[in-house]
Amino acid sequence: xxxxxxxxxxxxxxxxxxxxxxxxxxxxxxxxxxxxxxxxxxxxxxxxxxxxxxxxxxxxxxxxxxxxxxxxxxxxxxxxxxxxxxxxxxxxxxxxxxxxxxxxxxxxxxxxxxxxxxxxxxxxxxxxxxxxxxxxxxxxxxxxxxxxxxxxxxxxxxxxxxxxxxxxxxxxxxxxxxxxxxxxxxxxxxxxxxxxxxxxxxxxxxxxxxxxxxxxxxxxxxxxxxxxxxxxxxxxxxxxxxxxxxxxxxxxxxxxxxxxxxxxxxxxxxxxxxxxxxxxxxxxxxx
DNA sequence: CCCACGACCTGTGGGC
DNA sequence: TGCCCACAGGTCGTGG
Numbered sequence: 001x002x003x004x005x006x007x008x009x010x011x012x013x014x015x016x017x018x019x020x021x022x023x024x025x026x027x028x029x030x031x032x033x034x035x036x037x038x039x040x041x042x043x044x045x046x047x048x049x050x051x052x053x054x055x056x057x058x059x060x061x062x063x064x065x066x067x068x069x070x071x072x073x074x075x076x077x078x079x080x081x082x083x084x085x086x087x088x089x090x091x092x093x094x095x096x097x098x099x100x101x102x103x104x105x106x107x108x109x110x111x112x113x114x115x116x117x118x119x120x121x122x123x124x125x126x127x128x129x130x131x132x133x134x135x136x137x138x139x140x141x142x143x144x145x146x147x148x149x150x151x152x153x154x155x156x157x158x159x160x161x162x163x164x165x166x167x168x169x170x171x172x173x174x175x176x177x178x179x180x181x182x183x184x185x186x187x188x189x190x191x192x193x194x195x196x197x198x199x200x201x202x203x204x205x206x207x208x209x210x211x212x213x214x215x216x217x218x219x220x221x222x223x224x225x226x227x228x229x230x231x232x233x234x235x236x237x238x239x240x241x242x243x244x245x246x247x248x249x250x251x252x253x254x255x256x257x258x259x260x261x262x263x264x265x266x267x268x269x270x271x272x273x274x275x276x277x278x279x280x281x282x283x284x285x286x287x
Numbered sequence: 288c289c290c291a292c293g294a295c296c297t298g299t300g301g302g303c
Numbered sequence: 304t305g306c307c308c309a310c311a312g313g314t315c316g317t318g319g
Contacts, residue, residue: 002312034295034314058313076312077297104297123296125313168290177314184312233312234299276292278310 002074004058004149004182005225006236006244010080011055013239017082017115018062022049025110033106034075034127044068044130045109057145057181061136069133071141075125077104077235083116094229095245097237122235146180149218154180156211163203163211170206170214171199172275183218186231186253189280191217193252198286199279200272224249252280260285 002010026045028037038044044066054061060080062070072080079100100120107119107128119126131139146162147153162179163170173179174188183191192199195217197210206214230236230244233254237243251261256271260282267284 006312073313075296075314101298121296122298123311123313125296127314166289172290175313186312231312236312275290277313 002058002076002078002230002236003184003187004055005187005222005228005246006230007058007060007074007182008055008226009230009238009244010074011053011060014060014080014082014117015053017111017113018050018053018117020050021111021113021115022047023109024112025108027108029106029108033121033124035129037107037128038130041128041130045070056142057148057177058184059141063133067133068130069136071129071131072119073127075121075123075127077123078119078121078126079235079237080239081118081120081237081241082239083118094238094240094242096241097232097243098234099241100235100237117239144178146176146178149180149182149222154215154218156208156215159211159215160208163206166204167202169200169274169279170197170203171279173203174214174218175275175277180218182222185277185279186250187218187221187225189253190251191221193280193282193286194221196286198283199274199281201287252282255280 023045026042028042031037048064048066051063051065058073060072064070081100101122104120104122105118106121109117136142147158163173166173171188171192174183191214195213197214225231225246228244228246228249229238231246232243233247252269255269258269260267260269262282262285265282265285267282269280270283272279
């Protein structure tokens, strides 16, 4: 589930406790997630100091003083939670997400100051890796990744090049991480609705003004979603175990059969399957 | 290169 | 209540 806004929210929540922290204990409670953990995973991390916490697309990156970078992808159901923070920090404004099932606590990190961060992942579509920090951008994992949607490189001119002579729907291509990094099924549907572009429209046939609208809508949706702490459908929670609340602002995602909320639109939201994934859109607002 | 589709894994909600 | 199917935030590999 976690798309860019959720990953960014988790990163921000972990940042204060992990920046500059030394890991005094690391436990891998199984040898693999989606892929095997890298050789010597626990050993290479134990005693390492985390420099900063960064994000690229849907990946959390923790460069270490050892010269390696810990890479974490949350897959569909991955959660990173600071232990003992649920009671302490979510008692206020934010609703608490459902508690993670302890049987899916696969990796534990403990800092020198006694803070424990647990990685939970029911479906185990997430993964972790340790790679040399030098040349990280050229690592196969990142070399072909598209630009960050909130940075200037993601522009209408860029999209025009990326979409050129592509017959697939705009929806499918925006989901492609080599075109733009970080978008997933929720935010692509929401962004195309804001842009007034049909998800079924062949990407290569979109004229420049429509690409301008898509770029603006993608940025606006991501900014709004980050400000809302992401979207919690089922499993997602931030580092403090709190739910996001952008799901309450969905205009189309998960709203099949319900009225379009655009004023004065009276059409009903449709669901179609594209590239094996559900797409939600308004047939009247999106052309 | 482009595109469609199944695989990976577990849980949950709906229909009967 | 119970069973079975469809579906879920994401990639990745294969085959045409």
